[in-house]
Amino acid sequence: MCPRALTAAPTLAFWRTQQGIGILLIVLATLAFAAMDSTVKYATAVSPIAMLLWFRYLFQVVSMLAMRLPVQGSNLFRTPNPRFQILRGALLLITSGLAAFGLQYLPVGELTAMVMLSPLVATALAAWLLKNPVSPGRWLLMLLGLGGVFLVIHPGGQVFGWALLFPAMMVTTYASFQVLTSRLSGEENPYTTHLYTGLVGTVCMTPFAVYGWNTAAFLAHWPWFMLIGAAGTVGHLMLIWAYMRASAPVLTPYLYTQIAFSTLFGWLVFGHVPDPLAWLGIAVIAASGIGNALLTAREVKEILIRGTGMLSRAR
Numbered sequence: 001m002c003p004r005a006l007t008a009a010p011t012l013a014f015w016r017t018q019q020g021i022g023i024l025l026i027v028l029a030t031l032a033f034a035a036m037d038s039t040v041k042y043a044t045a046v047s048p049i050a051m052l053l054w055f056r057y058l059f060q061v062v063s064m065l066a067m068r069l070p071v072q073g074s075n076l077f078r079t080p081n082p083r084f085q086i087l088r089g090a091l092l093l094i095t096s097g098l099a100a101f102g103l104q105y106l107p108v109g110e111l112t113a114m115v116m117l118s119p120l121v122a123t124a125l126a127a128w129l130l131k132n133p134v135s136p137g138r139w140l141l142m143l144l145g146l147g148g149v150f151l152v153i154h155p156g157g158q159v160f161g162w163a164l165l166f167p168a169m170m171v172t173t174y175a176s177f178q179v180l181t182s183r184l185s186g187e188e189n190p191y192t193t194h195l196y197t198g199l200v201g202t203v204c205m206t207p208f209a210v211y212g213w214n215t216a217a218f219l220a221h222w223p224w225f226m227l228i229g230a231a232g233t234v235g236h237l238m239l240i241w242a243y244m245r246a247s248a249p250v251l252t253p254y255l256y257t258q259i260a261f262s263t264l265f266g267w268l269v270f271g272h273v274p275d276p277l278a279w280l281g282i283a284v285i286a287a288s289g290i291g292n293a294l295l296t297a298r299e300v301k302e303i304l305i306r307g308t309g310m311l312s313r314a315r
Helices: 003-014 018-043 049-077 082-102 108-115 118-129 136-152 162-184 190-211 215-243 248-270 276-314
Strands: none
Touching: 018 082, 018 108, 018 215, 018 248, 049 082, 049 190, 049 215, 082 108, 082 162, 082 190, 108 136, 108 162, 108 248, 108 276, 118 136, 118 162, 118 276, 136 276, 190 215, 215 248, 248 276
């Protein structure tokens, strides 16, 4: 057998493992989110934002009921944390709304890169709200990521202006969403959480969608409505399936592929290419986020090693 075939065999075998499938799912999820954001940027120019957001969450509700109600029955609606479910859904809806408005003024790639600071900000929020300890290395990575944002938004650059308020607020709301998701993860069925996210978004947006309803826009541009709903729903489902197969420290570095996909779509669809300083800032943000994930993986490994050592001594 040739050396190349010998090398390829273990590689193919890895992608058939639960961990390998989890990584593929997380990459596909980021592709779906990048496609959704690019579609939102285009669709908001031809359709009311309230209608787009309403349909995106309605699509999620209908999809989850069709997929999981026959399997889970009434258990699909049972939650021990209804207030947290409502708050989590509201946080994601606010994040979606900020993204829809922000994408009207900002390129997809740069906005995505700035929002990717959310995992680092979530670490800081967890330290404050959940009293989780944060190492000096994480604080350093947070400062590094913030420096990357300043490179992206440098004065005289392509994205400098008042519209930067949108990604700034998105970082806070999405980081809060991530902290709450972590808080609920051990207590809730992920499909129930996914359903409630859609329900909260649908209920909250229904009055706005009815008030600003435009039948002509819906009939003329319904494929974009469908694509936004499908991309958001499938993207979050693939996140669920990925985390059911592999741990967060393994998967988190691959979340940053969304920056690459978003920048690619920004170029293909809108003809936008970041300037050199923005490229550098995007790279710094991605490096800080990946570094944060690798640090988490090392800490988890050390905890497991210590636990194994204590167990061996006890025996």
